[in-house]
Amino acid sequence: NAGVMQNPRHLVRRRGQEARLRCSPVKGHSHVYWYRQLPEEGLKFMVYLQKENIIDESGMPKERFSAEFPKEGPSILRIQQVVRGDSAAYFCASSPGQGGGSPLHFGNGTRLTVT
Amino acid sequence: AQSVTQLGSHVSVSEGALVLLRCNYSSSVPPYLFWYVQYPNQGLQLLLKYTSAATLVKGINGFEAEFKKSETSFHLTKPSAHMSDAAEYFCAVSRDFQKLVFGTGTRLLVSP
Numbered sequence: 001n002a003g004v005m006q007n008p009r010h011l012v013r014r015r016g017q018e019a020r021l022r023c024s025p026v027k028g029h030s031h032v033y034w035y036r037q038l039p040e041e042g043l044k045f046m047v048y049l050q051k052e053n054i055i056d057e058s059g060m061p062k063e064r065f066s067a068e069f070p071k072e073g074p075s076i077l078r079i080q081q082v083v084r085g086d087s088a089a090y091f092c093a094s095s096p097g098q099g100g101g102s103p104l105h106f107g108n109g110t111r112l113t114v115t
Numbered sequence: 116a117q118s119v120t121q122l123g124s125h126v127s128v129s130e131g132a133l134v135l136l137r138c139n140y141s142s143s144v145p146p147y148l149f150w151y152v153q154y155p156n157q158g159l160q161l162l163l164k165y166t167s168a169a170t171l172v173k174g175i176n177g178f179e180a181e182f183k184k185s186e187t188s189f190h191l192t193k194p195s196a197h198m199s200d201a202a203e204y205f206c207a208v209s210r211d212f213q214k215l216v217f218g219t220g221t222r223l224l225v226s227p
Contacts, residue, residue: 006158031213033213044217103161106160111156
């Protein structure tokens with residue numbers, strides 16, 4: 001069984017460009033979460049999505065960041081007009097969404113470097 | 116609001132020695148608690164979770180953690196460290212198993 005797949009593993013963007021990060025959840029999982037890990041810090045929740053719906057985006061910056069999880073295809077985290085402060089590791093996690101007893105499965109992350 | 120404090124950003128032990136990684140939580144509701152391990156350039160792997168079934172929780176790779184409500188703690192232990200245990204460890208709290216709040220992590224260094 002494939003786990004959570006994220007690509008690319010490493011992404012380099014110049015300031016002002018767009019970054020698109022992809023996440024394919026574990027097969028059968030309908031809930032996706034995005035977390036950001038800044039250097040020397042723990043993971044910070046960004047957004048929680050179910051198929052075609054954003055459930056909780058309380059951790060998303062108000063501007064430049066957006067996320068989607070379409071009916072078909074991977075979840076996408078999009079960062080427009082990147083700045084140096086966006087450099088971080090972005091992790092996707094998925095769960096079957098059955099509530100208690102369903103821990104998150106994490107991908108290996110996308111490491112974004114903004115030059 | 117929920118939060119987690121991990122005491123000590125770095126912990127060094129010798130191979131074969133006891134591992135103790137500290138985690139204290141704050142939560143206004145009975146929490147779910149987790150320990151995750153992160154190896155370099157990899158994602159997080161679940162070590163163990165507390166869901167109120169038992170206060171002593173056993174996880175993978177010989178790790179265990181004890182939930183102590185009176186101390187609001189969920190410390191991670193392993194009786195005998197192995198070189199392969201060197202990694203970063205994160206404690207996390209959640210009220211609904213969905214949105215996790217992570218601590219800042221503790222890097223475990225194991226020397227021969």
